[in-house]
Amino acid sequence: MLSPLILCSVVLNGLMVGAVYALVALGLTLIYGVLHIINFAHGALLSAALFAAFFAYQKLGLDPYLAAILLAPLFFAFGYALQRFIIGPASHGDDRNMLLVTLGLAVLIENALLCAFRADTRTVELAYGFRTIDFGFTFLAVPRVISFATVFVMALALWLIMILTDTGKAIRAVAKEKLGAELAGIDVAHIYALAFGLGTACVAIAACVLIPTYYVNPMAGNAFVLVAFTIVVLGGMGSVPGALIGGLVTGVVESLGGFFFGESLGQLGIFLIFIAVLLVRPRGLFGAST
Amino acid sequence: MLDDQLSLSRRRFLSTTALGVAAASASLAMPSFPRAQNAHVKVGLLHPVTGALSYSGQQGRIGATMAVEEINTAGGIKALGGAKIEPMLGDAQSTPEGGTAEVEKMNAADVSCIIGGYASSICLAVSQAAARYDLPYVVDVGVADSIVTRGLKNTFRFSPGFGVITKTALDNLTIINGQAGKPAKTVIIVHEDSLFGSGLAKLLNAQLPPKGFEILETIPHPTPTRDFANVVLKIKAQNPDLVIPANYYNEYVLLARTMQEQHVRPKGIYSVLGGAASSYKFVKEFPDAAKYVMDCNHWFNPKSAKAQELKKNVEDKGQFFTYELYLNYSAVLLVADALERAASADRVKLITALENSTFASPIMPYGPTKFVNGQNQGAAPVNTQVLDNDIKVILPPEFASAKPVFPVPT
Numbered sequence: 228m229l230s231p232l233i234l235c236s237v238v239l240n241g242l243m244v245g246a247v248y249a250l251v252a253l254g255l256t257l258i259y260g261v262l263h264i265i266n267f268a269h270g271a272l273l274s275a276a277l278f279a280a281f282f283a284y285q286k287l288g289l290d291p292y293l294a295a296i297l298l299a300p301l302f303f304a305f306g307y308a309l310q311r312f313i314i315g316p317a318s319h320g321d322d323r324n325m326l327l328v329t330l331g332l333a334v335l336i337e338n339a340l341l342c343a344f345r346a347d348t349r350t351v352e353l354a355y356g357f358r359t360i361d362f363g364f365t366f367l368a369v370p371r372v373i374s375f376a377t378v379f380v381m382a383l384a385l386w387l388i389m390i391l392t393d394t395g396k397a398i399r400a401v402a403k404e405k406l407g408a409e410l411a412g413i414d415v416a417h418i419y420a421l422a423f424g425l426g427t428a429c430v431a432i433a434a435c436v437l438i439p440t441y442y443v444n445p446m447a448g449n450a451f452v453l454v455a456f457t458i459v460v461l462g463g464m465g466s467v468p469g470a471l472i473g474g475l476v477t478g479v480v481e482s483l484g485g486f487f488f489g490e491s492l493g494q495l496g497i498f499l500i501f502i503a504v505l506l507v508r509p510r511g512l513f514g515a516s517t
Numbered sequence: 518m519l520d521d522q523l524s525l526s527r528r529r530f531l532s533t534t535a536l537g538v539a540a541a542s543a544s545l546a547m548p549s550f551p552r553a554q555n556a557h558v559k560v561g562l563l564h565p566v567t568g569a570l571s572y573s574g575q576q577g578r579i580g581a582t583m584a585v586e587e588i589n590t591a592g593g594i595k596a597l598g599g600a601k602i603e604p605m606l607g608d609a610q611s612t613p614e615g616g617t618a619e620v621e622k623m624n625a626a627d628v629s630c631i632i633g634g635y636a637s638s639i640c641l642a643v644s645q646a647a648a649r650y651d652l653p654y655v656v657d658v659g660v661a662d663s664i665v666t667r668g669l670k671n672t673f674r675f676s677p678g679f680g681v682i683t684k685t686a687l688d689n690l691t692i693i694n695g696q697a698g699k700p701a702k703t704v705i706i707v708h709e710d711s712l713f714g715s716g717l718a719k720l721l722n723a724q725l726p727p728k729g730f731e732i733l734e735t736i737p738h739p740t741p742t743r744d745f746a747n748v749v750l751k752i753k754a755q756n757p758d759l760v761i762p763a764n765y766y767n768e769y770v771l772l773a774r775t776m777q778e779q780h781v782r783p784k785g786i787y788s789v790l791g792g793a794a795s796s797y798k799f800v801k802e803f804p805d806a807a808k809y810v811m812d813c814n815h816w817f818n819p820k821s822a823k824a825q826e827l828k829k830n831v832e833d834k835g836q837f838f839t840y841e842l843y844l845n846y847s848a849v850l851l852v853a854d855a856l857e858r859a860a861s862a863d864r865v866k867l868i869t870a871l872e873n874s875t876f877a878s879p880i881m882p883y884g885p886t887k888f889v890n891g892q893n894q895g896a897a898p899v900n901t902q903v904l905d906n907d908i909k910v911i912l913p914p915e916f917a918s919a920k921p922v923f924p925v926p927t
Contacts (some may be wrong), residue, residue, distance in 0.1 A: 233750060236750055243746070244743065244744045244746070345571070346570075346571030346574075346575060348766060350770070350802055352802060352803070357774075357777060359780075366778060366779050366780060441743075442767055442770065444572070444767075446569065450741045482744075482746070485747045486750070486751070489738075490737065490738035490739060490742055490748060491737050491738060
């Protein structure tokens with residue numbers, strides 16, 4: 228049954244899934260790269276964004292892809308405020324505290340969602356939800372192809388922001404040397420919040436491209452976050468191209484692993500990579516050497 | 518509902534302030550309870566309303582509280598002088614430990630009986646914890662057979678267990694396939710890899726071949742699975758006549774969606790305790806993916822006027838009429854019936870009343886109730902199929918509201 232065509236389909240599927248992983252990982256790597264904290268609230272924020280996309284469609288009739296344009300700035304502001312007024316002040320500049328605060332936020336957000344919307348699994352039904360592109364040997368769902376393209380646009384945009392703009396320079400400066408950046412006149416608290424906001428905006432966009440083919444419930448975001456952490460390590464913490472390539476590689480590995488060894492063991496491949504990278508190249512594929 | 522809220526808030530008052538005691542007894546308790554000691558029968562309603570199983574738990578809670586409200590509005594337990602059932606709501610937090618902790622609380626609050634549990638693992642833990650206090654426990658859903666085979670005197674299950682369900686499912690599959698001229702010969706099983714799915718897959722692997730089915734592949738997957746593209750690719754490559762999924766709601770829906778997306782159309786999708794196969798939510802949200810899906814599962818008696826009335830009530834409240842809901846509703850009625858028979862809220866007397874119960878559920882398509890080792894022998898699943906954007910019972914004939922459509926028309 229192992230024909231090259233099937234193998235091609237498996238790899239293609241992997242790339243499609245990997246693109247979504249990359250999108251979630253982009254936000255995470257940005258937050259990690261600058262703040263040096265592991266954002267445990269990432270999954271909960273993704274769940275919240277999925278709900279936002281869901282209700283934008285349900286109540287306002289907004290197509291998820293259009294909703295992304297509205298939700299991205301909204302979640303940017305939310306993320307900014309979260310870091311500036313809650314995580315930052317509550318952690319008193321200690322990284323360990325930040326970790327705990329984000330963990331607390333995750334619990335809070337998840338349970339607030341549970342309280343407001345119950346554990347009900349919801350899905351949106353779009354006219355194009357089941358539309359596929361026929362490749363002859365396989366069908367690719369249109370929404371997945373769109374999310375694949377979105378990831379590249381997003382990664383490019385983020386990369387350009389980081390390279391070309393003053394804000395990007397400031398973010399990189401803070402990531403590299405916090406004290407030095409502060410001495411050079413950079414408002415560190417502002418940059419922290421900015422990075423958190425950007426990361427959260429990524430999550431909002433990820434949610435918008437996910438919702439046409441996925442479901443939402445208060446725990447839905449968690450399914451992606453563990454994988455996203457692996458990708459961040461694989462690609463190099465704080466690296467935008469790393470998150471992109473890492474996401475795609477992870478998707479393909481999971482897909483191939485799942486195909487050959489069964490879905491349960493497919494995810495094993497991801498974590499084997501995780502351990503191997505930590506052993507052989509702890510800074511990740513694209514991570515800056517320290 | 519108002520009654521419940523009043524009694525709940527009163528209970529909190531009692532436990533916190535002396536002023537509360539005075540106020541409550543003066544303004545609320547005194548006029549309404551001529552026989553104070555019998556005025557209420559406390560019953561614990563224990564469901565996993567938070568955590569991974571919270572949707573099912575919340576549906577269960579709705580069913581149970583609806584039954585309590587109805588009984589109370591209709592005059593309470595008559596054999597106890599019209600005593601009202603006072604529900605004590607508990608949250609098992611989707612874990613066995615959470616369930617056990619709630620049993621302790623409920624026992625301390627002196628409940629007469631506990632109803633609920635939902636997941637097999639929670640039911641196992643709760644039954645054991647309740648047994649220590651001779652506290653009657655009625656399982657609402659939990660299908661694992663070990664729940665009732667450990668000789669616990671206090672544990673009763675009104676609904677069918679795993680063994681009966683799979684046996685019925687296989688018998689009915691053979692009947693359906695036979696009636697259609699045996700078009701289905703090959704099968705692929707897709708199952709989630711925990712106790713429920715793996716156990717079922719093992720059973721199917723042992724019992725399908727003797728019935729003339731060839732199993733092409735058994736595909737396990739974890740819960741949650743984010744993507745079913747590869748599973749569907751495998752199904753597509755082998756082109757089985759039948760696909761048998763055994764997984765929970767979200768994965769079931771993703772699988773069915775992906776099959777539709779990849780244009781995989783076997784002669785039939787036949788599930789056993791399918792996560793979404795007999796869910797109105799699935800049918801409403803994905804009518805095309807759900808079309809013709811067959812399932813062997815808990816189901817209400819579609820010919821019962823009472824069941825239809827309950828369904829309408831639930832749907833008027835904006836909820837889906839799911840199996841958790843009516844199984845819990847039935848379990849509460851069973852307990853109320855036993856309270857009438859026992860004419861006492863005493864735990865030991867209630868256990869005896871449950872053991873000898875001949876309660877006839879107005880909702881469920883069961884045979885005569887007879888408890889043997891805590892298992893209701895009359896309990897049985899039915900086969901359903903999604904037809905005309907509705908879920909119809911196709912077997913057994915006495916409850917059927919439609920004929921099976923198999924193989925699926927192309």
